[in-house]
Amino acid sequence: MDTPLYDAFSKDYDRFVDWSGRLAHELPYIELQLAAVNAERILDAACGTGMHTIALAERGYRVTGADLSVGMIERARANAVAAGQDDIPFFAAGFGKMARQLGTGYDAVLCLGSSLPHLLSQDDLEAALADFAAVLRPGGLLLIQNRNFDAVLAGRNRWMGPQAHRDDGREWLFVRFYDFNTDGMLTFNVATLRRDGEGAWMQGVEATRLRPWQCSELAEAVGLAGFNTIASYGDLSGKPFDPATSDNLILAALLLGNE
Numbered sequence: 001m002d003t004p005l006y007d008a009f010s011k012d013y014d015r016f017v018d019w020s021g022r023l024a025h026e027l028p029y030i031e032l033q034l035a036a037v038n039a040e041r042i043l044d045a046a047c048g049t050g051m052h053t054i055a056l057a058e059r060g061y062r063v064t065g066a067d068l069s070v071g072m073i074e075r076a077r078a079n080a081v082a083a084g085q086d087d088i089p090f091f092a093a094g095f096g097k098m099a100r101q102l103g104t105g106y107d108a109v110l111c112l113g114s115s116l117p118h119l120l121s122q123d124d125l126e127a128a129l130a131d132f133a134a135v136l137r138p139g140g141l142l143l144i145q146n147r148n149f150d151a152v153l154a155g156r157n158r159w160m161g162p163q164a165h166r167d168d169g170r171e172w173l174f175v176r177f178y179d180f181n182t183d184g185m186l187t188f189n190v191a192t193l194r195r196d197g198e199g200a201w202m203q204g205v206e207a208t209r210l211r212p213w214q215c216s217e218l219a220e221a222v223g224l225a226g227f228n229t230i231a232s233y234g235d236l237s238g239k240p241f242d243p244a245t246s247d248n249l250i251l252a253a254l255l256l257g258n259e
Helices: 004-009 019-036 051-058 070-082 098-102 123-136 149-155 213-222
Strands: 039-044 064-066 091-092 105-111 136-146 163-167 168-178 188-196 202-210 227-233 248-255
Touching: 004 070, 004 188, 019 051, 019 136, 019 213, 039 051, 039 098, 039 227, 039 248, 051 070, 064 070, 070 091, 070 188, 098 123, 105 123, 123 136, 123 213, 136 149, 136 213, 188 248, 213 227
Parallel strands: 039 064, 039 105, 064 091, 105 136
Antiparallel strands: 136 248, 163 168, 168 188, 188 202, 227 248
8 A cells, every 4th residue: 555645645634624523523423432342442543644543532542543654644743742642652554564563452443534445455455454353352343434435336426525725825625536447446536726825726636546345345354354343324423324325334343252
């Protein structure tokens, strides 16, 4: 898995996401899932700029953040310092290597932000899920948030809604879209446009390949990795999953074994 898109995007990612709105929407559901397994020690895999990690740490959880992108991890550490949470451990670590680098015995693993589609092969997906199983204690929670690729593929839904941000006389516009490749993969494109004041727009595009894992494929792989899938939802507020209309696929699963 390569990270050039995310290393480049790390400087603008917190402008792209409305974190106050997103966390207000998602954290109540996440905390309900964590409470169901009495979670205290959490691994935020593919943590990006660390905003979920920091918000959970502020609520008293012992959280570790990991991401393969060094740029994202640098931004996450800066965000933690700004939030007065500079003791949060952040590591540059990718899927399949977390148990070896970060240890085991976690109560929960969060894999949010549609990160698993960056795994392009069945072998890579199986290795990542086996790694999550190794990281967790028996009975621990795995919470996955992916784009609902059932709907994307069925409708050939290429475009996602644009995001805009204004700050101190500057303006950003972020446009995301897919290219549908003949090998079944997607190319995920992020176009960033920026201007200062009323000046000319500057623009750039970064891209990466994704595998559009569908619900049945992902649920089967989670089960084969030793998990019992307990629920699927359409977003991180707990709405029912509809393969035709949901924007997201949320899978909540427990690691089988004797606690």
